Amino acid sequence: MATTESYEYERKKGLWNAEEDTVLINYVKKHGKGKWNRIPKVTGLKRSGKSCRLRWMNYLTPEVKRGDFSEEEEDLVIRLHNLLGNRWSLIAGRIPGRTDNQVKNFWNTHLSKKLGVQKNKVCVIPKCMPIVETEGNCNSASKGTSGEGNKLVYESCWSDDLMDFSSMHEGFMADDFESTFSFANSVDLCTPYFGEAFHHCFFGL
DNA sequence: AACACTGACAACCGCCAGGAC
DNA sequence: AGTCCTGGCGGTTGTCAGTGT
Numbered sequence: 001m002a003t004t005e006s007y008e009y010e011r012k013k014g015l016w017n018a019e020e021d022t023v024l025i026n027y028v029k030k031h032g033k034g035k036w037n038r039i040p041k042v043t044g045l046k047r048s049g050k051s052c053r054l055r056w057m058n059y060l061t062p063e064v065k066r067g068d069f070s071e072e073e074e075d076l077v078i079r080l081h082n083l084l085g086n087r088w089s090l091i092a093g094r095i096p097g098r099t100d101n102q103v104k105n106f107w108n109t110h111l112s113k114k115l116g117v118q119k120n121k122v123c124v125i126p127k128c129m130p131i132v133e134t135e136g137n138c139n140s141a142s143k144g145t146s147g148e149g150n151k152l153v154y155e156s157c158w159s160d161d162l163m164d165f166s167s168m169h170e171g172f173m174a175d176d177f178e179s180t181f182s183f184a185n186s187v188d189l190c191t192p193y194f195g196e197a198f199h200h201c202f203f204g205l
Numbered sequence: 206a207a208c209a210c211t212g213a214c215a216a217c218c219g220c221c222a223g224g225a226c
Numbered sequence: 227a228g229t230c231c232t233g234g235c236g237g238t239t240g241t242c243a244g245t246g247t
Contacts, residue, residue, distance in 0.1 A: 013216080015216075015242090034233085036232080036233075049233090050218090050232090054217080055215090055216080057234095086236065089234075089235060089236085100236085105214055105215080106214095
């Protein structure tokens, strides 16, 4: 027999059913988003606050778009991933109606295979600069290579326009501009980002 | 028809940052 | 200043439907 205390920590896992969804939707309608950890206590739902938040954000919220990614969305994901690496929330933030989880799944199941991107390997190969290859994601790219010398390589290759873009988007990009950029191991993918198409990708959104 | 395999997607886990106390 | 709580993130795992043998 479960004690009161053990009952309190009893948590259901796995897929959500319609009844649980209804409880969660009603709670958010009444109390709004946030304070997710209160939901199990208030509603009796046997889910963790984190699970409730995830369910709402990725599935139940009215803003989320269901169904396949369009060609435009796919193109955008590819471009943004080349610029931002595995920063799924940032990428999703630029694609209306798509969540970070959707983008991540779409990348892992469709695009990584389609593009032949190796896991945990980031290749930096814009045509205008020597190849710099590092292990890990884009965050580690700047740390994992040759420090100041590497930075010089980066800086010598950014066009003036690109640096302007950096200063204009300090809030959007990370504090360390260089480290936010990575490139898939395909020259064809890299090429468009240095020129009009690059600007279209961001400023045209 | 039954089983194995695969792909797609939903959900969980561990870690981290920021805010409240 | 230190601790706790909460929310957010990316990586990973679980589940299930579809397909092949």
